[in-house]
Amino acid sequence: MECHVTAQAGQFTVDIALSTAAEPNWLGIVGQSGAGKSTFLQALAGFNAAANVTGRWHDKDLSKLDHAVLVSAQTPLFPALSVAGNLELVARHNQQLDNVKTIVALCECTALMSRQTNELSGGELQRVKLARALLANPALLLLDESFSAMDRALRFGILHKLKAYLSPDVKVIMVSHDINDIIVSCDHLSIIESGHCVACGPLSEMLNPARGQQANASLPLISVLHGEIAERNKGISRISVGETSVKVVDESAIPVGQSVRLLLPASEVTLATENSTALHTNCLQGTVQSVVPYSATQVAVKIVCEGQELAVLLDNYDRRINALQEGQLVWAYFSGQLTLA
Amino acid sequence: MEFSAIWLTLKLAGLSTLLLMLVAIPVSWWLSRWNSRFKAVVQACVALPLVLPPTVLGFYLLLAFAPDSLIGELWLSITGERLAFTFEALVFGSVIYSFPFAVQPLYAGFAQLHPHYLHTAKMLNLPWHVRLQRVVLPAVRPSLLIAAGLSFAHTVGEFGVVLMIGGNIPGETRVVSIALFDQVESLNYGSAHQLAAVLLVFSLFLLIGLYWLQGRRRLKWNVM
Numbered sequence A: 001m002e003c004h005v006t007a008q009a010g011q012f013t014v015d016i017a018l019s020t021a022a023e024p025n026w027l028g029i030v031g032q033s034g035a036g037k038s039t040f041l042q043a044l045a046g047f048n049a050a051a052n053v054t055g056r057w058h059d060k061d062l063s064k065l066d067h068a069v070l071v072s073a074q075t076p077l078f079p080a081l082s083v084a085g086n087l088e089l090v091a092r093h094n095q096q097l098d099n100v101k102t103i104v105a106l107c108e109c110t111a112l113m114s115r116q117t118n119e120l121s122g123g124e125l126q127r128v129k130l131a132r133a134l135l136a137n138p139a140l141l142l143l144d145e146s147f148s149a150m151d152r153a154l155r156f157g158i159l160h161k162l163k164a165y166l167s168p169d170v171k172v173i174m175v176s177h178d179i180n181d182i183i184v185s186c187d188h189l190s191i192i193e194s195g196h197c198v199a200c201g202p203l204s205e206m207l208n209p210a211r212g213q214q215a216n217a218s219l220p221l222i223s224v225l226h227g228e229i230a231e232r233n234k235g236i237s238r239i240s241v242g243e244t245s246v247k248v249v250d251e252s253a254i255p256v257g258q259s260v261r262l263l264l265p266a267s268e269v270t271l272a273t274e275n276s277t278a279l280h281t282n283c284l285q286g287t288v289q290s291v292v293p294y295s296a297t298q299v300a301v302k303i304v305c306e307g308q309e310l311a312v313l314l315d316n317y318d319r320r321i322n323a324l325q326e327g328q329l330v331w332a333y334f335s336g337q338l339t340l341a
Numbered sequence B: 001m002e003f004s005a006i007w008l009t010l011k012l013a014g015l016s017t018l019l020l021m022l023v024a025i026p027v028s029w030w031l032s033r034w035n036s037r038f039k040a041v042v043q044a045c046v047a048l049p050l051v052l053p054p055t056v057l058g059f060y061l062l063l064a065f066a067p068d069s070l071i072g073e074l075w076l077s078i079t080g081e082r083l084a085f086t087f088e089a090l091v092f093g094s095v096i097y098s099f100p101f102a103v104q105p106l107y108a109g110f111a112q113l114h115p116h117y118l119h120t121a122k123m124l125n126l127p128w129h130v131r132l133q134r135v136v137l138p139a140v141r142p143s144l145l146i147a148a149g150l151s152f153a154h155t156v157g158e159f160g161v162v163l164m165i166g167g168n169i170p171g172e173t174r175v176v177s178i179a180l181f182d183q184v185e186s187l188n189y190g191s192a193h194q195l196a197a198v199l200l201v202f203s204l205f206l207l208i209g210l211y212w213l214q215g216r217r218r219l220k221w222n223v224m
Helices: A035-046 A082-093 A097-106 A121-134 A153-167 A178-186 A202-205 B002-033 B039-053 B055-065 B069-077 B089-113 B116-122 B127-138 B141-156 B160-165 B176-185 B189-215
Strands: A001-007 A014-019 A026-030 A050-059 A066-072 A141-146 A169-176 A188-193 A196-202 A220-232 A234-243 A244-249 A257-265 A270-272 A282-293 A296-304 A308-315 A331-333
Touching: A001 A035, A014 A035, A035 A050, A035 A066, A035 A141, A035 A169, A035 A202, A066 A121, A066 B116, A082 A097, A097 A121, A097 A153, A121 A141, A121 A153, A153 A178, A169 A178, A178 A202, A178 A220, A178 A257, A188 A234, A188 B189, A196 A202, A202 A220, A220 A244, A220 A308, A234 A257, A244 A282, A270 A308, A282 A308, A296 A331, A308 B089, B002 B039, B002 B141, B002 B176, B039 B089, B055 B069, B055 B089, B055 B160, B089 B141, B089 B160, B116 B127, B127 B141, B141 B189, B160 B176, B176 B189
Parallel strands: A014 A196, A026 A169, A026 A188, A066 A141, A141 A169
Antiparallel strands: A001 A014, A001 A050, A188 A196, A220 A234, A220 A257, A234 A244, A270 A331, A282 A296, A282 A331, A296 A308
């Protein structure tokens, strides 16, 4: 994928060049407020006549894309129409009337259909906007803080359904201030600073850089564990990760048997050099891969558990940590209060 | 009571308002989206009838409608009739005379319509006529009603232009304001009182209606 966008927003110039070796399906974008993320998406959606867009993504020429659909604060609902009116109007002109029911259910809008647009709360408004965008039959879906007013369970629930619903032909770019949104849904990640792309690559490499590479300071150190929901009982799900399993508090509606991602912030994992009887919910056995300084007071320890990489942040003033050897057997402990999607 | 004059006035105001809406909607739309240093010139031309004495406008229109002028000649060749001192001339004159009253509310309404609505509608693949019908016109509906109401009221109250280009031909150009003037000239104060009262009450109620509408103008528009 290659994409180059230049645009002017007032005094601010955006010149963003993205390129990835692989073809991402979902590209996440993070960056500080005012970095140019929204300008970038608006240019791709054709909101900015003066913007210059070139590039290709899979078989799509980004410069002449007429099905790039943006969902953001800049895409208001039409106030003269009800929620149902907004959705049906767009569905009719995109030959999607057959899909209204499915999409309305996907976006949890069923109870909102008879409402007027000015009666909606922030989260409801975002769901209706998302549903309307999906009914426009997007080839490129641009999500700009499109879930910010929804609570976590609802947000991850909709994201999960959305990923299952969209055909692989539909490419998605997602901007969010909450890195968790991006981690649970995206496969590639790009960082934008002051109108330029400073890093772009596969999510796992970006979050968890290989030895010798510096992690981007704007990203938290979070590991993503891939597993499968084995069973759920009273709000606790058992997720099988390779040969072992972990237990997680789970409010999501993801069906049992589906593969999920577990987000494990490195600061919430602790290590032991012997398998103790510490009163933690979860314990994974692994081997030390590397120990690298992370900040003035912390080191990042990478371990490999069940073939997956796990990062752990520990204080560097403990001599035992500096004694960790590559290949050493360790046990990682963490609680069951994790994000699952 | 001069019912033919009242009927003629209503016919003139109704027809002029209809034509004004057809012309003013595209003109105000274009003006609201147009940026150029010549915009002030165009805006001044549109607003000119607001400040010009109606006799000045009427004088130029009279010259333009004369059979030896371009417009008068064209009209003569198409319809076979003279344009000056006819009902049609009054309609032309009224459209020009009331033009700013139609354009200014519409311009304000269109200018307030945020471009995000238009970008969004276009992005969602809605054809232009659907965008106009479902997005643009509903957003400016109060402005449309105010523009139509003001155009109608202003045409009813027209006097100077009618006097210059229409004269006082019963059933053709004798509108209420002219009839009133005529009655006063002939010292028929009873009839004059009746006509004056009709105009006064009508205009008052029309304006009350428009201001009431404007007061309700805080639209449900918090959807960003």
